[in-house]
Amino acid sequence: MSYSITEPSxxxxxxxxxxxxxxAFITLVPLFWVFMTGFKTPPDSISYPPKIxxxxxxxxxxxxxxxxxxxxxxxxxxxxxxxxxAEEIVRNRNMxxxxxxxxxxxxxxxxxxxxxxxxxSIFLGTLAAYGFSRFKVPFKDDLLFFILSTRxxxxxxxxxxxxxxxxxxxxxxxxxGMILLYTAVNISLAVWLLKGxxxxxxxxxxxxxxxxxxTRFQAFYKxxxxxxxxxxxxxxxxxxxxxxxxxxxxxxxxxxxxxxxPPFIPTIIGVGGLDWPAMAAGATIFLLPVLIFTVMLRKxxxxxxxxxxxxx
Amino acid sequence: MAQIxxxxxxxxxxxFTAVHASTFTVEDGEFFxxxxxxxxxxxxxxxxxxxxxxxxxxxxxxxxxxxxxxxxSERDIAFVFQMFALYPxxxxxRNLSYPLISQGMKRSAVKARxxxxxxxxxxxxxxxxxxxxxxxxxxxxxxxxxxxxxxxxAFLMDEPLGALDAExxxxxxVELRALHERMNATTVYVTHDQLEAMQMGDKIVIMxxxxxxxxxxxxxxxxxxASLFVADFIGSPSMNLLPFSGSVEAGAxxxxxGGVEFDMPVQREHCDESMVLGIRPENISLTDASSYRSRxxxxxxxxxxxxxxxxxxxxAVKARxxxxxxxSVGDQTGLAFDAGAITLFNAQTGKALQSVLHEGVSTNx
Numbered sequence: 176m177s178y179s180i181t182e183p184s185x186x187x188x189x190x191x192x193x194x195x196x197x198x199a200f201i202t203l204v205p206l207f208w209v210f211m212t213g214f215k216t217p218p219d220s221i222s223y224p225p226k227i228x229x230x231x232x233x234x235x236x237x238x239x240x241x242x243x244x245x246x247x248x249x250x251x252x253x254x255x256x257x258x259x260x261a262e263e264i265v266r267n268r269n270m271x272x273x274x275x276x277x278x279x280x281x282x283x284x285x286x287x288x289x290x291x292x293x294x295x296s297i298f299l300g301t302l303a304a305y306g307f308s309r310f311k312v313p314f315k316d317d318l319l320f321f322i323l324s325t326r327x328x329x330x331x332x333x334x335x336x337x338x339x340x341x342x343x344x345x346x347x348x349x350x351x352g353m354i355l356l357y358t359a360v361n362i363s364l365a366v367w368l369l370k371g372x373x374x375x376x377x378x379x380x381x382x383x384x385x386x387x388x389x390t391r392f393q394a395f396y397k398x399x400x401x402x403x404x405x406x407x408x409x410x411x412x413x414x415x416x417x418x419x420x421x422x423x424x425x426x427x428x429x430x431x432x433x434x435x436x437p438p439f440i441p442t443i444i445g446v447g448g449l450d451w452p453a454m455a456a457g458a459t460i461f462l463l464p465v466l467i468f469t470v471m472l473r474k475x476x477x478x479x480x481x482x483x484x485x486x487x
Numbered sequence: 488m489a490q491i492x493x494x495x496x497x498x499x500x501x502x503f504t505a506v507h508a509s510t511f512t513v514e515d516g517e518f519f520x521x522x523x524x525x526x527x528x529x530x531x532x533x534x535x536x537x538x539x540x541x542x543x544x545x546x547x548x549x550x551x552x553x554x555x556x557x558x559x560s561e562r563d564i565a566f567v568f569q570m571f572a573l574y575p576x577x578x579x580x581r582n583l584s585y586p587l588i589s590q591g592m593k594r595s596a597v598k599a600r601x602x603x604x605x606x607x608x609x610x611x612x613x614x615x616x617x618x619x620x621x622x623x624x625x626x627x628x629x630x631x632x633x634x635x636x637x638x639x640x641a642f643l644m645d646e647p648l649g650a651l652d653a654e655x656x657x658x659x660x661v662e663l664r665a666l667h668e669r670m671n672a673t674t675v676y677v678t679h680d681q682l683e684a685m686q687m688g689d690k691i692v693i694m695x696x697x698x699x700x701x702x703x704x705x706x707x708x709x710x711x712x713a714s715l716f717v718a719d720f721i722g723s724p725s726m727n728l729l730p731f732s733g734s735v736e737a738g739a740x741x742x743x744x745g746g747v748e749f750d751m752p753v754q755r756e757h758c759d760e761s762m763v764l765g766i767r768p769e770n771i772s773l774t775d776a777s778s779y780r781s782r783x784x785x786x787x788x789x790x791x792x793x794x795x796x797x798x799x800x801x802x803a804v805k806a807r808x809x810x811x812x813x814x815s816v817g818d819q820t821g822l823a824f825d826a827g828a829i830t831l832f833n834a835q836t837g838k839a840l841q842s843v844l845h846e847g848v849s850t851n852x
Binding site: 389393401 | 537538539558559560562564565566568570572573574575576585586589590633637
């Protein structure tokens, strides 16, 4: 039987494949558990031993999006028949829907703040990275170090100064405040990652564009940006994941108008006992945007991670 | 097409001077070679002509217009990069169209012009392919196409054949020269390969350490090198350089080399410092009639000729003789030099001494 030095043998492939599957299994089980819990009834969700097989219920999702109040069975009898499946589920627990919950709003806040700060980080980061990569900037290395140094402590270490500052500036609990904050944290990452990508793009492409009659900005926009798409996409994913999942600042600086989903989801726990299905439902929905965004940019992300490892 | 005039062009990078006051002229329609070893400033010079570097001082005129401080986009020149620099996210057609679109040319006119250029370069069949999968030769043709599509004032090429393998390079060199004959476009071509420069160029500028060493036709730089550097750089094997001490008067037509007198072109310059006698291998003949003795160290048979390495009192000398000439290692023989082909150099300055032969040789165009 012939064998190749570079091509892995079928046994090696099997071992590698099993390891990957095992790892994927370990990482996916908690997610899968959250996903399943979202479709359990509250009693099922806390039953012991845990139920693998159960009758799916929308109760978690209904509870997530509504506020309810308990009424007496007599009162329940007098009400007109339930208008939809949600009311029916709620009435089985001797409750009525009195209005929507805040989850929708909080989720929307997360979207605005998460994507807003990602866009701003990438926009500013790309321009800064291009400048650092291509121009003679005075004190370039010191500036780059300074930018990186903002990441040398956990951002939460400066939480109290920021809290006081934001109160004075009126930025507490505003969308703009949170977007600025997450942008400030993400931009160092964005500049450094994107500078690496820009450095890899040969200068000749821009020079060719300059000679072909384009201005510096047109060369940047039409030639460099498409080349940097991979880097921009993977940097955007990292920025979004940070801004999307950030909890500590969100707890500290937001309470109402601009509160994001992460600090909101745990508050569900306090409403009418331990409502695990509602929390799991909230977490499941919360995962979706990042999941969709990552899948959309997946091709770029894979290339981004291995970028520069092998010379083309 | 246009004439390019370079005057006292200089480029400093901090303390390092990449190009010292260079002056030369590229005539309209000329295929002009910038030749020199790596780091000699030839690429910097080309980039200054293109507008990709701004000169520290000096003038650049393209077609009578002073452009030294204009951005590249306003100079109306085309540049062929060593690594081609085709836009990787476009296909061949868009790469070729791109310089035209920037000028605001109409879509239909762009299409017609691209078709025309594709036909000249024989790349019509790959117009719709992405540039990523092209062979080296096709990339080269597309890069040339992008240069000629706009019909610019001049073409600037930075070692465009450097990225190709040896066999294909030969082929492309011929193709490139043929293209030049056809378009008759002013071309400035940077190379470190002296054979390429001799083969393709109408004129050659030889640079070393930021200085222009010599400026002239391939024949001039080969037959009458202006400096030791040029003598050594041009030709393969290079010119034999025999150091000796003595003195030469203006008007002398004989030189004394270790007690043997050789005829040489009439000198115009006096020199009594240590000197170097330069003679090309093909201007040496092996003859027992000469009293300048040597011993054969090695022979290399090349088919059409053979290179004989000989040991003399002034170091090893290579002679090119007919392939049928009978010679073997260890033979003792005399050497005769063609009187008209001798160049003397001042060993201190490295410059050639002026003689009848060197009249009109230019170190600065």
